[in-house]
Amino acid sequence: MRLGEILKEARSRLSYTLKELSAASGIDTSLLNRYEKGERHPSEKHLQLLIEHLQLDEDTARASWIGERIYALFSDDSHLFDKAMRVAEERVKYDRQKKITHEKSLSSELSDLLEECSRLQGIWASRKPLNQTQLRKMEEYFNLSYTYDSNRIEGNTLTLQETYLVVNDGITVGGKSVREHLEVINHTEAIHYLGEIIQNKTVFSERVLKEIHYLILKGIDRENAGVYRGIGVRISGSAHLPPEPYMLNPLMEQVFVYYKENKTVLHPVILAAEMHEQIVRIHPFIDGNGRTCRLVMNLILMQYGYPIANIKGELENRLRYYNALETAPEDQKNAFYHLIAETVIQALKEHIELCG
Known part of the structure; x- marks a missing residue:
């Protein structure tokens, strides 16, 4: 699901109107509306507020948020996508191996x-x-x-x-x-x-x-x-x-x-x-x-x-x-x-x- 769909579904589940969610979270109503429609990406601060007030699963919400940011970044440069993903994957592998090596050194x-x-x-x-x-x-x-x-x-x-x-x-x-x-x-x-x-x-x-x-x-x-x-x-x-x-x-x-x-x-x-x-x-x-x-x-x-x-x-x-x-x-x-x-x-x- 897109992040906007996740937000809208959670708001509906809690029976919040956009105005009520705005009052609770401090985020402008028009921004909330644009987030749900996918017309704008929430800032990290707003994402955290939405996770808290809509009782979202943090990993799911953040994964969707990151995924959409990646998509937006490469939507006009799709030929770089695979290369960038390989760079990120290699860095993750390196960090994981470094973590495993460190943990083995502990008593x-x-x-x-x-x-x-x-x-x-x-x-x-x-x-x-x-x-x-x-x-x-x-x-x-x-x-x-x-x-x-x-x-x-x-x-x-x-x-x-x-x-x-x-x-x-x-x-x-x-x-x-x-x-x-x-x-x-x-x-x-x-x-x-x-x-x-x-x-x-x-x-x-x-x-x-x-x-x-x-x-x-x-x-x-x-x-x-x-x-x-x-x-x-x-x-x-x-x-x-x-x-x-x-x-x-x-x-x-x-x-x-x-x-x-x-x-x-x-x-x-x-x-x-x-x-x-x-x-x-x-x-x-x-x-x-x-x-x-x-x-x-x-x-x-x-x-x-x-x-x-x-x-x-x-x-x-x-x-x-x-x-x-x-x-x-x-x-x-x-x-x-x-x-x-x-x-x-x-x-x-x-x-x-x-x-x-």
Whole structure:
């Protein structure tokens, strides 16, 4: 079926008029009409809205959407179609073989953890769409815990209850520094920014990384917020010596090349862990690297339908986290992969349990 027929059939099944669907989705009525008639292709953002509001099978809808875009691309150059399809097929084969090779290199224990991540993610996905009130309450609960723990890892002394009061009531806690209050406010804003990125389907890039970091240091260090450092640094308690400033741009360019080459190859949990570990090892910013890298990790997880994975801030877990990062280059990163996979599994279990 053409995408337009799929949309019209689903709208009819739900007894929606075009006007009602427009009000629910925010898409103009005339555009919806043209989508159904096949006179225009939906943008990716509009497609996702239609999938959600018409309760479409995502794979079927996206396959039809991609197929029609391919047809439109080659309708005037049909002699190139077979050649282009062979190029695409070879690339898919290459990526699949690369993925198989990578998965074979993982330990059986880690493979089991990743399988459990995928299984639980499937269960979590099947519970959607959630009631809006329920979704909002869950987001508030988990986002608050994440802000509290991520700041706690970096030495922020605000308690969970104090963090709640700062975020929700705007209360200033006596005996706590202005910086600690700003760290809570900034981190909360950064989480909301991740939500905007997911909603808009923005591709993770250097610009996004710097914007996340800007939010983390906003009002704390205006000069260095969202800017790569211009001086050498040492990491307290670590033997690792981050690269000199002149090396940052080429190293970060390699990180984003790695991301582009592997985002369809690696398991999402491994990809998220890799991006966290690679960026934090380079330590591109003067301050706020840990918070920024954990946000990047969660952005990637969220892009693949996972909930926020919160690395707990209590001493024992914090030491395991630091040790896993410290030894990552020497042990092929397995300890860090294990930690992140276990954190993701715990997050999925908590989300599934709360949504019933």
